[in-house]
Amino acid sequence: MTVLVTGGAGFVGSHLVRRLLDQTEHAVVILDNFNDYYDPRMKRANAALFEHEPRVSLVEDNFRDAHLCEALFARCRFSHVIHLGAYPGVPYSLKEPQLYIDANISGTAVLLDAARRHEVERFLFASSSTVYGRGAQSPFVEDAALGIPASPYGATKRTAELLGFTWNQLYGLAFTSLRFFNVYGPRLRPELALAVFTRKILAGEPLPLYGDGSVLRDFTHVSDICSGVIAALTAPGIAGQSINLGHNEPVQMLRLISLIEAAAGKKALVEFHPPRAEDMPLTCADLTKSRRLLGYEPRVPIEEGVREYVEWAKVG
Numbered sequence: 001m002t003v004l005v006t007g008g009a010g011f012v013g014s015h016l017v018r019r020l021l022d023q024t025e026h027a028v029v030i031l032d033n034f035n036d037y038y039d040p041r042m043k044r045a046n047a048a049l050f051e052h053e054p055r056v057s058l059v060e061d062n063f064r065d066a067h068l069c070e071a072l073f074a075r076c077r078f079s080h081v082i083h084l085g086a087y088p089g090v091p092y093s094l095k096e097p098q099l100y101i102d103a104n105i106s107g108t109a110v111l112l113d114a115a116r117r118h119e120v121e122r123f124l125f126a127s128s129s130t131v132y133g134r135g136a137q138s139p140f141v142e143d144a145a146l147g148i149p150a151s152p153y154g155a156t157k158r159t160a161e162l163l164g165f166t167w168n169q170l171y172g173l174a175f176t177s178l179r180f181f182n183v184y185g186p187r188l189r190p191e192l193a194l195a196v197f198t199r200k201i202l203a204g205e206p207l208p209l210y211g212d213g214s215v216l217r218d219f220t221h222v223s224d225i226c227s228g229v230i231a232a233l234t235a236p237g238i239a240g241q242s243i244n245l246g247h248n249e250p251v252q253m254l255r256l257i258s259l260i261e262a263a264a265g266k267k268a269l270v271e272f273h274p275p276r277a278e279d280m281p282l283t284c285a286d287l288t289k290s291r292r293l294l295g296y297e298p299r300v301p302i303e304e305g306v307r308e309y310v311e312w313a314k315v316g
């Protein structure tokens with residue numbers, strides 16, 4: 001059986017492909033266009049981790065291209081699609097909303113349609129805590145009322161989920177939305193707060209903090225996210241569902257900074273900036289459903305995960 005991993009050269013994708021190799025028998029096709037949202041050399045280095053793996057092949061192309069996808073699905077007969085490819089990141093989505101709409105909405109529709117035409121057994125979609133939006137009650141419960149996404153990014157993820165549920169209802173495509181919460185770990189995207197703070201602290205430069213540092217984020221280690229995704233490949237009864245993959249222990253940004261300071265053995269110089277409208281004040285996953293349906297349990301405490309990340313950043 002062959003699994004398509006879109007965005008497999010990205011941060012989460014590179015960890016997930018490793019886990020697929022270690023924990024399943026599947027062949028893996030990575031479809032990634034190495035876009036320049038951040039330095040593509042990082043993505044090339046990620047993909048290079050698999051260049052000698054006989055079970056992994058790399059297709060460097062754009063999933064927005066329906067002809068390409070049609071040919072690829074016909075040739076590879078994918079049993080599963082894990083759709084991680086996207087324009088990620090909240091602030092940039094205010095600058096270039098059309099890029100997000102194109103990749104995250106239109107691109108997802110292309111893949112959904114190819115998947116139903118080629119009878120893919122399961123389609124797992126990387127959604128986000130941003131779909132909960134302003135007005136949602138914390139902790140975020142999958143089937144409670146959602147708020148309005150605070151960013152174009154969140155709106156594109158919510159729209160893509162809705163398309164998936166429509167394909168599930170119309171064609172019986174076994175689509176599941178996995179809502180990732182603030183994923184972190186080695187090879188983290190360089191524009192995310194933990195990466196920026198760590199670089200600045202290690203370099204002895206001031207770090208930018210938006211707001212007063214009271215913002216809370218439910219940081220979830222990438223290995224826990226991958227465990228949830230791997231469980232979703234086989235768990236029964238999850239088609240048509242949204243499922244949180246989070247940690248349920250939100251951390252204030254000021255605490256995150258002290259954890260990095262402790263791991264780096266250096267003090268931070270904090271430069272305060274006004275809060276940004278697109279930042280949610282809090283993310284926090286309710287895990288009742290993921291525990292019940294996936295047997296999911298986050299294992300990596302934030303102290304340990306930040307220590308590991310800072311060690312990686314020192315040499316990376």
Ligand SMILES: NC(=O)c1ccc[n+]([C@@H]2O[C@H](COP(=O)([O-])OP(=O)(O)OC[C@H]3O[C@@H](n4cnc5c(N)ncnc54)[C@H](O)[C@@H]3O)[C@@H](O)[C@H]2O)c1
Nearest residue numbers: 007010011012032033034035062063084085086128180183
């Ligand atoms: N990292 C997080 O904290 C987080 C949180 C919630 C949700 N997510 C979601 O998880 C997924 C993976 O995120 P990540 O942090 O690994 O991001 P990433 O940017 O490192 O990985 C995404 C990959 O998708 C590729 N890609 C984008 N558009 C493409 C296209 N049209 N065709 C082919 N490839 C394309 C990119 O080149 C990149 O390698 C994304 O869908 C993201 O929205 C991430």
